[in-house]
Amino acid sequence: MKLENFKTMWGFEGDFKTACIQAKKEGFEGIEGKAPVDNAAREYWKACLKKYDLAFIGEIVTGGDYVPVRHHTLQEHIDDVKRGIENALVLNPRFVTCIGGYDAWREEESIAFFKTAIALAKRYDIEISFETHRSRSLFTPWITERMVQVIPEIKLTLDISHWCVVSERLMDTELDTIRAIAPHVYHIHARVGYAQGPQVAHPAAPEYKEALLSHQKCWEIIWDAQGSNGMKITTMTPEFGPDGYLHTLPFVNTPVADLWEINCWMAKSEKKHFHTYAQKGA
Template identity: 70%
Template sequence: MKLKNFKTLWGFEGDFEIACKEASKAGFEGIEGQAPKELDEQLYWRECLDKYELDFIGEIVTGGDYVPARHHTIQEHLEDVEEGIKNSLKLSASFVTCIGGCDAWSEAESREFFQNAITLAKKYEIDISFETHRSRSLFTPWVTKRVVDALPEMKLTLDMSHWCVVCERLMDTELETIKAIASNVHHIHARVGYEQGPQVPHPRAPEYQGALISHQGIWELIWSAQKEKGMQTTTITPEFGPDGYLHTLPFTNVPVADLWEINCWMAATEKSHFYAYSKREGIL
């Protein structure tokens, strides 16, 4: 099994070719982000991805925004899924990852949404993976397990940083629940959360080493489950981002760290971590 790192477009501002050039130079194997809706922009993105020999993971956001509009219907969420799939296919996406559903829904409503979204993905012959995310249907590990128990074919994009905030603790307290869903995890968002937030100021900082080690231990559980399933490639996206996630200084709002440097550090660290894990497990 090999590891592929993807550069997130979250927090990036600028021409798409610059994003591709940065990703290639920093050793990333692909880009993850929302595919554009306009055909001319899709063609340009495809040209850039081909030029820099990068893979693409399509991100789909349902319900109007990252925090969903409270009263969007299941059908409206599904329409967003279908549009996102169509746009991502124009870029030959490896798969799509979906921030979907709503935390206020009943579990029955969530299951209906996920089942229909999976059916849509099958129709378009592409894998869909659902992110564990605050404000969404998969906002706790326990709800996620119950949904997965009902829909065992469901694929997950694991972002534990959201669960750290919702549960107000690191997720190594919930290993049995996470082990139960580990084989469903298709993709990892490698952001490090802590007990009071979804993003540590810098994962290299010694005061947050406990949080980093906690996340890395669980990522190893995921890799082991993926290896057991026979997966040939595991993917991660270091996804430290802005929008209130990145810590800033009071009054000046100056960021305490550089996002691109953090994500590059995280990618390099996990490349080394995965190598050490693979050597230890005898899978190199």
């Protein structure tokens, strides 16, 4: 199995061509992000991806925004999935990953959302993977475990940093649950959380070594399951981001670290980690 890293567009504010140049220079195999709504912008993205030989993972957000609007209906969430798929298809994505559903829904509503979204993706002949994300339907590991039992065909984008916040502990305390959902994990978002937040100040810092090792232990469980399922490529997006995630100094709001440097460090670190992991199984 081979590990491929994708550059996140979250937090990037420049031209898409620059994003592609950065990704290529630092050894990323592709880019993950929301496809532009404007058709001309999508065609520009498509041309840039082709020029720099980069793959694309489409991101879909339902419910109006990254934190869902409280009163959006189930149908409105499904409509967002449909629009997101249609926008992404122009860019020939490997698959689409969806930040979807709502944490305040009854589980029956979440099940209806996932089943309808999966059926919709099948009609468009594209794989859809649902992110484990706070404020969303998969906001705890235990709800996620129940969901995969009810919907065996569901695919997951695993971001356990969210669960660290919701559960107020690292997820190596919940390895039985991680193993239960592992066969359903299709993609990994490699951000390192800790008990009091979704993003450590810098994953290379010695004070966060325990948090990093905890996440890596979980990711190895995922790689075990993916290998057993016959996957030839495992994809990972280092997803350290802004918007309150990136630590800043009080009063001046100056970032304590460079976001792009952190994501590059994470990508290179996980390539080394995966190589060591693969050698153990050789």
